[in-house]
Structure formats: C-alpha cells, structure tokens
Amino acid sequence: MLAVYIVRRILWSIPFFFAASLVAFALIQAPPGDYITSFAASLAASGDIVDADRLEALRTRYGLDQPFIVQYWRWITGVIQGDFGISFEWQQPVSQLIWERMGLSLALAFGTLTFTWAVALPLGIFSAVKKYTIGDYLMTTIGFIGLATPNFLIALVMMYIAVVYFGADVSGLFSPEYQQAPWSFARFVDLLKHIWLPIAVLGLSATASLMRIMRANLLDELQKPYVTTARAKGLSEFRLLMKYPVRIALNPFVSTIGWAFPQLVSGAVITAVVLSLPTAGPLMLQALLAQDMYLAGAFILLLCCLSIVGMLVSDILLALVDPRIRFR
Amino acid sequence: MAVADATSGKDEQELQLASQWRLMWWAFRRHKLAVVGGTIVLLFYFIALFCEFLSPFDPESTGARDVYHPPQMLRLIYEKEDGGWGFGPHVRAMTQKRDPFTLETTFEPDPGNLIFISFLAKGTPYKLWGIIPLERRLFTASKVGEKFFLLGADRLGRDMLSRILYGARVSMTIGLVGVAISLTLGITLGGVSGYFGGRVDAIIQRLVELILALPTIPIWLGLSASLPQDWSPLTRYFAITAILSLVGWTELARVVRGRFLALRTEDFVVAARLDGASRARVIGRHMAPAMASHIIASVTLAIPLMIIAETSLSFLGLGLQPPLISWGVLLREAQNVQSIAQAPWLFIPGIAVVVAVLSLNFLGDGMRDAADPYAQGQSA
Numbered sequence: 246m247l248a249v250y251i252v253r254r255i256l257w258s259i260p261f262f263f264a265a266s267l268v269a270f271a272l273i274q275a276p277p278g279d280y281i282t283s284f285a286a287s288l289a290a291s292g293d294i295v296d297a298d299r300l301e302a303l304r305t306r307y308g309l310d311q312p313f314i315v316q317y318w319r320w321i322t323g324v325i326q327g328d329f330g331i332s333f334e335w336q337q338p339v340s341q342l343i344w345e346r347m348g349l350s351l352a353l354a355f356g357t358l359t360f361t362w363a364v365a366l367p368l369g370i371f372s373a374v375k376k377y378t379i380g381d382y383l384m385t386t387i388g389f390i391g392l393a394t395p396n397f398l399i400a401l402v403m404m405y406i407a408v409v410y411f412g413a414d415v416s417g418l419f420s421p422e423y424q425q426a427p428w429s430f431a432r433f434v435d436l437l438k439h440i441w442l443p444i445a446v447l448g449l450s451a452t453a454s455l456m457r458i459m460r461a462n463l464l465d466e467l468q469k470p471y472v473t474t475a476r477a478k479g480l481s482e483f484r485l486l487m488k489y490p491v492r493i494a495l496n497p498f499v500s501t502i503g504w505a506f507p508q509l510v511s512g513a514v515i516t517a518v519v520l521s522l523p524t525a526g527p528l529m530l531q532a533l534l535a536q537d538m539y540l541a542g543a544f545i546l547l548l549c550c551l552s553i554v555g556m557l558v559s560d561i562l563l564a565l566v567d568p569r570i571r572f573r
Numbered sequence: 574m575a576v577a578d579a580t581s582g583k584d585e586q587e588l589q590l591a592s593q594w595r596l597m598w599w600a601f602r603r604h605k606l607a608v609v610g611g612t613i614v615l616l617f618y619f620i621a622l623f624c625e626f627l628s629p630f631d632p633e634s635t636g637a638r639d640v641y642h643p644p645q646m647l648r649l650i651y652e653k654e655d656g657g658w659g660f661g662p663h664v665r666a667m668t669q670k671r672d673p674f675t676l677e678t679t680f681e682p683d684p685g686n687l688i689f690i691s692f693l694a695k696g697t698p699y700k701l702w703g704i705i706p707l708e709r710r711l712f713t714a715s716k717v718g719e720k721f722f723l724l725g726a727d728r729l730g731r732d733m734l735s736r737i738l739y740g741a742r743v744s745m746t747i748g749l750v751g752v753a754i755s756l757t758l759g760i761t762l763g764g765v766s767g768y769f770g771g772r773v774d775a776i777i778q779r780l781v782e783l784i785l786a787l788p789t790i791p792i793w794l795g796l797s798a799s800l801p802q803d804w805s806p807l808t809r810y811f812a813i814t815a816i817l818s819l820v821g822w823t824e825l826a827r828v829v830r831g832r833f834l835a836l837r838t839e840d841f842v843v844a845a846r847l848d849g850a851s852r853a854r855v856i857g858r859h860m861a862p863a864m865a866s867h868i869i870a871s872v873t874l875a876i877p878l879m880i881i882a883e884t885s886l887s888f889l890g891l892g893l894q895p896p897l898i899s900w901g902v903l904l905r906e907a908q909n910v911q912s913i914a915q916a917p918w919l920f921i922p923g924i925a926v927v928v929a930v931l932s933l934n935f936l937g938d939g940m941r942d943a944a945d946p947y948a949q950g951q952s953a
Contacts, residue, residue: 264783272792275799393930395881397888398904398923405913405920414910511788515885519908529791530889533798545795548788556786 250564258557265549266324270317272545273538282536284333320539324546330539334532339543343525347547349418350517350524354509356440357447358502365452366498369459370491373467384456391453396512400446400519415442416521424523443520447513451505455498462494503559507551597866600943607939613932621742625699628735629690629713630720632898634697638669639730641916642722643680651687662690662712664721689715725918727906736898737922743899745929747814747883748876754818756872759825766826767833768856774830781823789820793882797891806897813892817882821875828871832864839863866944873937877930884926900926 281304311319323330329339372381407415417424423435466472467490475485514526521527525544532541591599601607620627645664653659666686671678696713700706714721724733766777796816800809836842837860845859880900886892887901888908895902903922907913913920 261783261786265787268787268792272795272799275796389931389934390927393877393927393934394923395885395888395926397885398920398926401907401913401923402920404910405917408910408914409917416910507788511790514790514794515889518889530794533794541795545791548791549786552788553786 247564251561254557254560254564258553261553262550265553266321266546267317269542269545269549270320273533273536273542274313274316320542324543329543332532332537332540334535334537334540339540342528342540343543343547346523346525346528347544349522350510350513350526353440353443353447353513353522353524354506356444357451357509357513358506360444360448361451361455361505362498364448365455366459366495368452369456370463370486372456373460373463374486376464388453388456391449392457394450396446396450396516397519399449400443400516403442403446404520415439418443418522418524443513443516443522446516446520447509451509458498459494463490466490466494499562501559503555503557503562504552505555507548507555510551511548593866597943601939604939604942606935607943610932610935610939613928614936617741617745617929617932620738621745623701624738624742625701626707626709627711628732628738629696629710629723630732630735631697631699632731632735632739634731636720636726636730639720639722639726640669640678640728642667642669642726642730643916644725644733644918645722647690647723663687664690664723688719688721690721691715724921725916727903727916727919728912733903733918733921736903737900737925739898740900740903740922741925741929743810743893743897744880744883744901744926747810747817747899748879748933750811751814751818751821751879751883752872752875754815755822755825755875756868758818758822760829760868762822763826763829764833764856767830768837770834777826778830781826784820784823787820790885792820793817793886794889794891797886806894809894810897813883813886814879817879817886821879825868825871825875828867829864832867833860836860836863866940870937870941870944873933873940877933877937880926880930880933 281300284303285300320330327340329343331337332339332342335342368384372384375381404415407413418436418439419432420435420439423432426432469490472485472490475489476482480488510525513522513524514529516522517524517526518530525548529541529544531537532544588596645667648663648665649660651659651661651663664687666683666688667680668683669678670681690712691714692712693709694713694715695708696710696717698706698708699710720732722732722734724737727733727736762777762781766774793816796819797813800812804812842855842859845855850858883892883899884901884904887899888904890905893899893902900922904919904926907919907923
C-alpha cells in the first residue's frame with residue numbers, strides 16, 4: 246500500500262516539473278526585449294556603434310527570433326541532457342557558472358536547518374515546560390520579533406554592529422585570499438569562519454516559528470492523562486518528557502523537513518544580496534536584471550525543482566509517519 | 574463553561590442574549606496584546622490617511638546643508654536672553670562643518686541658536702490627498718524656512734520623519750490592496766472549489782498546489798524584473814501589488830475551501846437547502862456569515878506578509894521606485910555599510926516595518942482566537 250502511494254505520488258510530480266519549467270521559461274521570457282536589446286543599450290551607452298545587422302545575426306545565432314514554443318523546446322531538451330544553454334553576459338556555459346554557487350547555497354541552507362533545529366527544539370521544550378516564567382516570556386518576545394523582522398534587516402544590523410563596534414567586514418563567505426582559490430582544507434576552514442553569521446541571520450525567523458510550534462504542540466501533549474499516569478508511576482521528570490510527549494510533539498516536524506529546506510534556499514536570496522555571499526541568489530538577481538535569460542532560467546528552474554522534490558519528500562515522510570494518509 | 578470563562582464579569586442573561594459578534598468582541602478584548610496591536614494598527618492607518626498634515630515638512634524638499642543631519646532632541650525648557658527660563662518645544666540648531674583636509678562633514682551644535690516648534694502653524698503649502706490645498710501642519714518650525722530633524726536627514730538632506738510618515742501610506746495600503754486582490758481571487762476560487770467539489774475542485778486544487786510548490790521569492794524577483802522600467806509610479810504600485818497577491822491568494826483559497834467543505838454538511842446549511850433556499854441565498858445568507866470571522870482573521874495575518882514582501886522587493890530595487898515613498902524604498906538608502914555607519918538613523922524605517930508587522934500579527938492572532946468558539950478560555 247505504501248509503495249503504491251509513493252509511486253503514485255512520484256508520478257504526480259512529473260506534470261509538476263513540466264509546469265514549473267514552463268513557468269520558469271515564461272518568467273525569463275517575460276521582460277520586454279531580450280538580452281540583445283540590453284546588450285545594444287549598453288553598447289550605445291559606452292559610445293560604440295550599434296550595427297543593426299550584427300545584432301540581428303546575434304539574435305539568429307542564439308535563436309531569439311524563434312517563437313516562444315520553439316525556444317522553450319530547444320531549452321528544455323537541452324536541460325534534460327544537462328545543458329542549460331550559455332550565459333550571454335559571462336560568455337560561458339551556464340552549467341559551469343551555477344554548480345559551485347548552488348552548492349554553497351545548499352551548504353548554507355543545510356547549516357541553517359541544522360542550526361534551527363538544534364536551537365529551536367530545546368528552547369521550545371523549555372518554553373513549554375516552564376510556561377509563563379520569565380524565560381518563557383523572554384523567548385516568546387524574541388520569537389515574535391524574529392518573525393516580524395525581515396531577514397535582510399537583521400543582516401544589515403549585524404553588518405552595522407560588526408563595522409562600528411568591531412571594525413570588521415562580515416560580508417562574503419571567504420577571506421579575500423581564498424576567494425578565487427581552488428578547494429582545499431584551508432579554504433574550507435575559512436568558509437566555516439564566515440558562514441556562521443549568514444546561518445544565524447537566516448535561522449532567526451525559522452527558529453522563532455519552529456520554537457512557537459514546538460511549544461504549542463508540547464503544551465497540548467503535556468495536559469494529556471498519559472503524562473499524569475507516567476508521572477504517578479514515578480518516572481523521572483526528564484525521562485518522562487523525552488520518552489513520550491516530546492516524541493509525539495516532534496511528529497509534525499518530520500514532514501516539514503522536505504519543504505523547509507528548499508524554502509531556505511530561495512528565502513536566502515535577499516539576505517545573500519545584502520551580505521554579498523557567493524551563493525545562487527545574487528547571481529540570479531544580476532542575471533534577471535541583465536536579462537541573461539538562460540542563466541536566470543537555470544536558477545529559477547533548479548529552485549522550482551528543489552521545492553517540488555521537497556514537497557514530494559514531505560508527503561512521503563508524512564505517509565510513513567501517519568498511516569491514515571496512505572489509505573485515502 | 575468555556576464561554577462563561579472567556580467573558581467573566583458578564584451576567585448570565587446578557588451572555589445568552591449576546592450575538593455571535595458580541596461574544597467575539599468580548600473574547601477579543603481579553604486578549605491584551607491583540608488590543609494593543611489593534612490600537613497601533615489603527616494609529617498607523619490614521620497616519621497613512623493624514624500623512625501630509627502630520628508630517629512637519631515636505632518629504633521631497635532637499636537641503637545641501639542638511640545632508641545626513643543627525644537627529645535632534647526635542648527639548649521643552651530653554652534659557653532666555655535675559656537669564657530667565659522659558660517653556661516651549663524646540664530643538665538646538667546644528668551647523669555643518671567640513672574638515673579642510675579630509676573633506677569629511679560633521680555637525681556641531683550651535684549653542685544659543687534655537688529652532689522653535691509650533692503646533693498647527695503654517696508651513697510649506699501642500700495638498701491633502703492631492704486635492705485639498707492646505708498650509709497648516711500638525712507641527713512645524715515656527716519660522717518659515719527653518720528646519721529641524723527629529724529623526725535625522727538622508728543623503729539629500731530630506732527630513733526622515735516626514736518621509737517615514739509618508740512611507741506609511743504606501744507600505745500600509747499595499748498590504749490592504751494586495752489582500753483585497755488575493756481575497757477576491759481566494760474567495761471566488763476557494764468558494765467554487767469547496768461548494769461544487771468534484772472535478773472543478775480537483776483542477777483548482779492542482780493549480781493551488783502548483784503555485785504553492787513554486788518558490789516565492791525567485792518568482793517575485795522574476796516577475797518584478799519583467800516590469801517595464803518606464804511605467805509611472807502608480808502603475809508600478811498596482812503591478813507590484815498584483816504580483817504579491819498572485820502568490821498570496823492560494824493560502825486564502827485553502828482556508829475558504831476548507832471552511833466551505835466543513836460547513837456544507839452542517840445541519841443549518843442542509844436545513845436551509847431543504848427549505849428550498851436558492852444556491853445564492855444559501856451561500857450569501859447562511860454560509861458566508863459563518864465564515865466571515867475566520868476570513869477576517871486570515872486577512873489580518875496576510876497583510877504583514879505583504880508588507881514584508883513589498884519592503885524586501887523595494888529594498889532590492891525591484892519593487893517601488895523613488896518618487897514613490899515606501900518603507901522599503903527608504904531602506905534602500907541603508908543598503909551599504911558606509912552609509913549606515915555614517916547615518917544609523919537610516920534604519921528607522923525598518924523599525925516602523927517591524928512595529929507594523931508585529932502589531933498586525935498580534936491583532937490577527939487575537940482575532941483568530943476570538944473567532945474560534947473552541948479556543949476560548951485557552952488564550953491568555
């Protein structure tokens with residue numbers, strides 16, 4: 246039964262991938278004009294002579310004069326074979342540009358997720374057990390503020406504090422000497438020295454909401470009779486807490502792993518721009534603004550795919566945890 | 574018992590006669606944070622409505638001598654020239670000094686030079702709502718031509734306080750307009766989906782799932798980047814709102830559909846249908862009122878998301894553009910470390926965003942609890 250459900254769910258996501266790729270392509274096609282138009286504008290701005298014939302030739306070479314559906318077909322067949330087209334601005338194949346940045350984005354999201362879980366769950370449990378104490382109120386307040394503050398604002402405040410009080414520049418993920426260097430152990434250590442700040446910034450609002458949910462879930466459980474029974478039987482308070490109510494309160498979180506991860510990757514875009522991180526976000530923004538369509542399209546498509554896979558993983562995990570769903 | 578608990582202090586008879594809305598109001602009033610949040614939200618919308626009258630100066634008037642003018646403290650008691658004490662709101666003037674070698678500018682207090690503030694005084698003329706020409710402002714400098722900066726000045730010497738007050742208009746309404754659009758979409762599609770069920774429901778649900786599966790921020794960025802740069806600020810305002818609600822309606826559609834499905838089989842709805850009421854009457858007279866409170870609460874919780882989204886987009890330069898003033902546009906000035914290190918007061922619009930979002934969240938939470946007949950008594 247479970248296998249049938251999983252197979253059906255996987256088959257269902259195929260039309261989703263198709264629709265998402267259409268959306269991604271429509272998005273990068275949507276701006277009026279194309280890269281050649283903005284290329285011509287930048288040539289004209291720098292005083293070069295714009296040769297209409299040459300522009301037309303470029304357009305034909307890149308297939309930009311073809312109708313939408315033809316361009317889409319060319320693009321998507323390439324993508325399936327791993328060829329994302331070429332970036333007009335960088336004059337390089339897109340696949341060479343994106344992977345390191347996507348990799349760093351994923352590493353950042355993974356770090357943030359770990360941080361969030363490691364911080365939010367204990368704090369949520371504490372806040373539920375010590376309900377209405379100063380600690381609980383303090384955490385509730387921090388939680389609400391964390392939820393209400395846009396991430397980029399926190400990033401700005403952090404940068405301000407670092408510059409004014411510590412005289413340090415906290416933007417980026419690498420020190421200058423490692424920026425272009427190939428991967429090595431020293432570079433990795435350097436990455437660890439820089440990555441904690443973006444992780445903390447990105448993790449704050451997620452931590453806040455996770456903590457609230459954990460607190461609410463656990464509060465519901467703590468009132469149940471089985472807790473009283475266990476306590477009456479003389480189980481120590483800590484074992485009692487960890488063994489039953491916390492495990493049940495954790496259940497809803499299992500299903501959130503799937504979508505929390507892609508959400509973190511795409512949610513980091515704005516913060517990454519502020520902190521000038523070498524992740525996917527800033528390059529995608531730049532590509533969107535320059536109408537570098539294949540580069541922008543590759544990022545949008547990858548982020549969409551990540552979300553769809555995340556939803557898939559969520560649904561499967563949920564079906565594993567909750568038998569009622571499989572039989573629907 | 575739960576209801577009696579939520580509305581303690583009311584006698585039994587009053588409680589039994591009270592309408593559903595009155596019960597909700599009583600439950601809401603017990604929620605202190607929600608009441609505070611609601612008051613602040615009302616205040617912000619009041620500011621948005623009358624920002625021209627409330628702001629001391631024209632938000633666009635620049636001053637070369639006031640570039641990054643630091644905030645001045647509002648003082649009440651001053652020393653008169655004859656040695657006596659006087660009472661009146663004023664600030665101490667500051668003058669710009671330029672270091673002859675580094676060309677760095679600093680502001681130094683100019684003792685003895687006071688700028689007085691008067692209430693309902695005539696300032697630079699303006700048009701309320703762009704129609705009614707007026708001259709008086711709630712408070713402004715007593716002498717025409719003098720300026721003071723309670724929250725500092727920006728890169729062009731414009732008064733931050735006035736700009737933040739004007740920003741409230743765009744930032745606070747973009748949430749309302751956006752939510753209105755998502756509400757229309759959400760109620761129509763969610764209602765159709767929930768009422769008819771079957772194939773229509775399946776198609777709409779797949780659409781909602783697809784939109785939910787797409788990553789919000791990249792889609793916003795892509796859509797906003799595709800807006801033509803030469804659109805007028807007002808067109809752009811509506812385009813951005815439409816983009817934000819295009820993604821936001823799905824959540825509301827799910828809420829409405831869920832409520833519709835739950836209500837469809839309720840006894841009173843079945844009774845109305847068996848009584849021969851028309852479909853429109855069943856929806857309009859019986860089902861809609863039962864859902865209204867939930868929808869109002871979801872809407873209140875959707876507004877802050879819109880505000881944050883607008884702020885983020887404008888901050889990146891993809892949202893609203895400068896002649897229009899929103900908090901996000903103002904925060905754009907704080908984009909690089911150099912300017913915020915020199916003028917930390919550029920952060921203040923961010924505080925406005927956080928306060929507005931927090932208040933709306935508290936208000937929405939309170940309304941949701943009050944609207945849920947089963948949650949009463951638990952909410953503290």
